[in-house]
Amino acid sequence: MSDFMHVTFLLEALKEAKRGRGYCSPNPAVGAVAVKDNQIIASAWHQGAGSPHAEQRLLSQMPSHLSDVTLYVTLEPCNHWGKTPPCVDAIVNYGINRVVYAYKDTNPVVRANDTPAYLSRHDIEVIHHPVDEINTFYNSYRHWTLTGAPWVTAKLAQSLDGKIAGKGGKRLQITNQTCAQFTHEQRHTCDVILTTASTILHDDPMLNVRLKGAEQSKPVAIIDRQLLVHPSAKVFQYAGPCHIFYDATISLPQPIENCTYHPINCDDERLNLQSVIKKLGELGYHDVWVEAGPALFNALHQEHFVNQTFIYIAPILLGPEATSGYPLPFVPLKPDSIQWHPMDDNMLLSMLWANDQLERVCLQG
């Protein structure tokens, strides 16, 4: 089998994996296809923690014990008991001839058990074939398994003059529908949306996914130091489970339904962001999508907790009295990589950060 065919089938498996992205945490999203005589005979993706893994779902669709089947899977198959039995045993039991996987699992438990050796001992050929797109797909999983912290993506929608709202914070539609759709795609693929009480009090957003006429709920985490958010806020109607981060020194009132409360230490009248980020990792979230105002956006960047930044730019001016997206003093922005993507008449700036500090903090902390 040529490298080209390996990549082709692994990218088909990636398509499957993407169907589960944003709905699997604390598991990684995984896709798999089974190939016989150069034809895909079955495909599957992992649909969420507690449900069968992609490999198990795949094998269950196939006639039993077909010969000469290759399994293409985005991630190294698991080899330990979690909520479901190890995939390697299902692969051995079925009689798969060959396993090609793209991403070597960075989870220490998987690493320790050595899947390739286990499968080889059962006369299964194992090929590790890395693919750039799949490495990128697992950026957040790698980051989470290595640091315990989630991959944080933050966005800001601004005018040419760096403004994000009108005078006195008046909400304005600054960027276009293409950017709005991109936001919903990001909500869709993240594990949790992080916002602030101030955004909820000011804008009362639904923070759900609205794509192609369908709506989906996502977990939402709210930084609400003084527990100011009211149960009538729309987010509680449209979100999945909510997490509320509040000042550990205040006493918890009657909890809002569907909300889990997390006490956090305060620094200078602000919740300690490192504790918030670590807690989100402990909750099993790999991908955090931040939708809040410039205060949180800038603080997360200043403290180096952001892995990827999206800045939407509309070619309009809002004038000197409008609200700046960058109210803090000089912040040197030195991203690891910069990409620009046209969004019709708007522009999307994407920046990736090395974030060494975050990795150091979390590995030690």
Place this chain on the structure above:
Amino acid sequence: MSDFMHVTFLLEALKEAKRGRGYCSPNPAVGAVAVKDNQIIASAWHQGAGSPHAEQRLLSQMPSHLSDVTLYVTLEPCNHWGKTPPCVDAIVNYGINRVVYAYKDTNPVVRANDTPAYLSRHDIEVIHHPVDEINTFYNSYRHWTLTGAPWVTAKLAQSLDGKIAGKGGKRLQITNQTCAQFTHEQRHTCDVILTTASTILHDDPMLNVRLKGAEQSKPVAIIDRQLLVHPSAKVFQYAGPCHIFYDATISLPQPIENCTYHPINCDDERLNLQSVIKKLGELGYHDVWVEAGPALFNALHQEHFVNQTFIYIAPILLGPEATSGYPLPFVPLKPDSIQWHPMDDNMLLSMLWANDQLERVCLQG
């Protein structure tokens, strides 16, 4: 001859025309190629007012009286005496069989004389074959012939937060080398660079063209209400002829060498911009490239004197204390067209303005 071949040869003529762009005013830049048996046998461009037109230079290169020659020319050939004899007579005298031109001249004198009818009367086939690129090439010529005003292009180089300099206007290199080269290309193709005394006093720029290791001088126009610019400014060393616009009520001191002085009326302690723009048109400049600070940039936009805007954006933040590029109150930016062009890690936003107000003002004024 197919449409495809017409376009091909007209685009070859455009390449020639571009060689003269920025050095022909008050004439338009024109390029021409002669084609026989589907081969280009000669090519030429207009090198500047007072020198032979492209058509004349082309014919002078060719063996006399070749038969079956088609002349491709970017602009409708001239049919009147200016500083040089009419091109139509040279075409007739040579015995050209066919003339294909892309842009119908908007100059009222050429229009009135009707070149196609004149050539047809001499048994020359005349084809008008418009080409989008060539229409765009003559945007400024069209604008100047119809309104008397030059086509004004203004640029600003900014950070993400809309800043164009450090605290207190401190000069900073904000955008990258690709943007700097673009600036030199714009200087090269414009007829005159418009700047202000404040830019010269603050930055002391050379304002010449530095491209591919070579330097070229360009005419420079300076808005210097109070005649503050000193003869030692670099611009007077590196520029071509300079024009100084000053307050008509003050008396002219010893003039600086190579400078022409134009008294202009003042409105509220500022020179009347409409008079400045009209005067640049009267001086025969079609293309004005503005390199100045945010005051002139914003005033030209607010008064609708800009035809095209280039905003260079660097993905950096300069912070709230840096100097804003947009110090004026709310200006609605509603350009006719918007395009984004990547410049390595910087971005170039190009906006075209309908500028109806300018056309109205100039046609009436």
